[in-house]
Amino acid sequence: MNLLVIDTATEACSVAVQVDGKIYNRFEICPQQHSQRILPMIDEVLHEANITLKELDYLGFGRGPGSFTGVRIATGILQGLSLGTGLKVVGISTLAAMAQEASDKFKVNHVFAAIDARMAEVYFAEYAFSEGIVRLIAEESVLPPEVALPETAENCEYLGVGTGWAAYEALDVDNKVNVISDVIYPNALYMLPLALAQIEAGLAVDVEDIQPVYLRDKVTWKKLPGRE
Known part of the structure; x- marks a missing residue:
């Protein structure tokens, strides 16, 4: 193909x-x-x-x-x-693409993707890796960074990708997510x-x-x- x-x-x-x-x-x-x-x-x-x-x-x-x-x-x-x-x-x-890159490069099963949406908001989504590709958990959202992380962040090891993490400290004030600085876009x-x-x-x-x-x-x- x-x-x-x-x-x-x-x-x-x-x-x-x-x-x-x-x-x-x-x-x-x-x-x-x-x-x-x-x-x-x-x-x-x-x-x-x-x-x-x-x-x-x-x-x-x-x-x-x-x-x-x-x-x-x-x-x-x-x-x-x-x-x-x-x-x-x-x-x-675009969120899934960054999650796919993180999963391919770092062999992880869970990724949070966040893009700076301006106006004090982020485009945000959660992904799980299965059968070679990432699959969306819940739905893509645009929302304030302080409410973006779901409760599952307490229980799983996640990578974070995208511009949202550097743009908004409030996205992860407790440092629950391992942000990957070389998967930004x-x-x-x-x-x-x-x-x-x-x-x-x-x-x-x-x-x-x-x-x-x-x-x-x-x-x-x-x-x-x-x-x-």
Whole structure:
């Protein structure tokens, strides 16, 4: 299966492609430069993989949560790529991507992912590692940092990933979580296994049906013309 995944939801910008089991990727921290960098990065990985867009089978993108502008950039780019190729798409949680990276690198079973959501809030989710991928516990939320940690933090050894921990001391005042400083941003490389799991489960959709995730209810996404 040939799969391309992109992400621009945070300060990081990343692209990964899997072709015949081989993986090629790019990752840059480039705040406010995503719209300039994402297309050249896509071209670079496709050239390195010696494949064209039309030879891909599926597309994926970091569907949020993250910065509103960043999520919209990835969504718009994905729309263009899919409309030009007819490929089906999957959306991957940015929180899950960081949890997947932590689980892959540190062989842990439990991860708390927290992204600084500004406005004194964090995007937050809890994950457990099972059968090679992380699986969401409860649901993704946007909430004040002082109430984010669930009671299970008392009973399990967790890793913490994302920008939320450094941004808000109140997120873990009792130091219950081992925060991993080198897993700060989502990376398309670690979205690949999550995207593949969705595809294998039959969850790939037409691009008209993709749903960016902002978590804040007051933010809306205008779908393609003709779609309500």
